[in-house]
Amino acid sequence: MEGCKAGDRKMQELLYRQTASKMLAVCMRYAKDRMEAEDVLQMGYIKVFQKIKEYRGEGSFEGWIRRVMVNTAIESYRKNLRSLNVVEIDEAYEQPSTGFDFSRLGMQDLMKVIQKLADGYRMVFNMYVIEGYSHKEIGETLGISEGASKSQLSRARAILKEEIIKMEGFGYATYTG
Amino acid sequence: MQPTPDKDFDQLFKNAFEDAEITPSRDLWSNIESEIEPKKKRIIPIYWLSAAAVLLVVATGILVYLQQNVNPKQLTSYVAPKAHKPVVVEQPVKDSAVTRVEPIEKTEAVVPVSAKPVTSLAKTITKKVVKPVEKQKIVTAPEVLKQEIMVVKNNEPKKDIKAQIEEAILQPGKETVIAANPTTIKVDEPVNDNDEQNIKNIRNVGDVVNLIVNKVDKRKDKFIQFRTDDDDSSLSSINIGPFKIGKRKK
Numbered sequence: 533m534e535g536c537k538a539g540d541r542k543m544q545e546l547l548y549r550q551t552a553s554k555m556l557a558v559c560m561r562y563a564k565d566r567m568e569a570e571d572v573l574q575m576g577y578i579k580v581f582q583k584i585k586e587y588r589g590e591g592s593f594e595g596w597i598r599r600v601m602v603n604t605a606i607e608s609y610r611k612n613l614r615s616l617n618v619v620e621i622d623e624a625y626e627q628p629s630t631g632f633d634f635s636r637l638g639m640q641d642l643m644k645v646i647q648k649l650a651d652g653y654r655m656v657f658n659m660y661v662i663e664g665y666s667h668k669e670i671g672e673t674l675g676i677s678e679g680a681s682k683s684q685l686s687r688a689r690a691i692l693k694e695e696i697i698k699m700e701g702f703g704y705a706t707y708t709g
Numbered sequence: 710m711q712p713t714p715d716k717d718f719d720q721l722f723k724n725a726f727e728d729a730e731i732t733p734s735r736d737l738w739s740n741i742e743s744e745i746e747p748k749k750k751r752i753i754p755i756y757w758l759s760a761a762a763v764l765l766v767v768a769t770g771i772l773v774y775l776q777q778n779v780n781p782k783q784l785t786s787y788v789a790p791k792a793h794k795p796v797v798v799e800q801p802v803k804d805s806a807v808t809r810v811e812p813i814e815k816t817e818a819v820v821p822v823s824a825k826p827v828t829s830l831a832k833t834i835t836k837k838v839v840k841p842v843e844k845q846k847i848v849t850a851p852e853v854l855k856q857e858i859m860v861v862k863n864n865e866p867k868k869d870i871k872a873q874i875e876e877a878i879l880q881p882g883k884e885t886v887i888a889a890n891p892t893t894i895k896v897d898e899p900v901n902d903n904d905e906q907n908i909k910n911i912r913n914v915g916d917v918v919n920l921i922v923n924k925v926d927k928r929k930d931k932f933i934q935f936r937t938d939d940d941d942s943s944l945s946s947i948n949i950g951p952f953k954i955g956k957r958k959k
Contacts, residue, residue: 557729661719
């Protein structure tokens, strides 16, 4: 890490190689697809190396890099929001009535369903559930109200549940015949 | 009535992603590296640029210094080397020669500083100087370029006068001349010829720079050179030690 601070290219590469796959998993949650995630990852690492002097040693270094990645992802989302007219599909989703078989769900599956979410839902869900932001923080960061953050979260959950059930149904179908 | 409370549901995701790793499909490192590289690379050209700027200033300084040395010697050394009291030498010389000498000395001192005083001085000179010189001197455009032409053109006709003065002086006091500047005179003259050749080609700033550089840098690849064949003088080559760009001159 000291090497990275001093701008040592070898150390920077080492840091990248050691953390990239974890950070890509973070970026993937915020992105629609792999391409977008890797773009964010790349931007995030550039920021990491530019801002590495600002890291004061508070909390883990990996945690700091992760925060940089999340912030980069949020920033990129906000940029896209401005440049694209994002039409949020507000379909009514039925509440799922059955439980889940957690053990059957892998990370890849969950990633898939998260990526399917509309951008706004995905942001709120990620920020609240995984990163632990409060609704107030989310509202401030994304420029929406606290209430909107809450409602988007519950909507996101509902959509995810339905998607998971669909997936499980498909899973059973393949197993049974 | 949800079968799975939100907390558990959230926990499912949290656990799943806690230590998730996905290997990048492309090698992004080279991209990242090239993005953070330019900052370091950009510093070097700035060093080179400043080095080039310093060299240019030094070169200009040398040129000005040379001209300051050249002109007084050619014009006045026969009459009165600056340090000497003019009174001593004045006597054998015609009055006109003396009056000519003094203002010219002033102009030469002013030349590198600014254009306006020079032109004004030049005008005052014209009144005193012999006729053939006069026409050439009424150049009022305040460009450094033209100053140079003026200064050097001054030398041209002065040579004739120089010859006259020479005759005038050499007879009464050969010794003073030799004492004044015995060796440098030889050096001055070829430099001056060189100038006259170059001046014919001066049309723009690029030419001026080329002229200066030609003077200082005798290598085939000059340390900076402009292409001035067309109207806009564009940089055609730079050569500072290991740092070389540009086409070779044909």
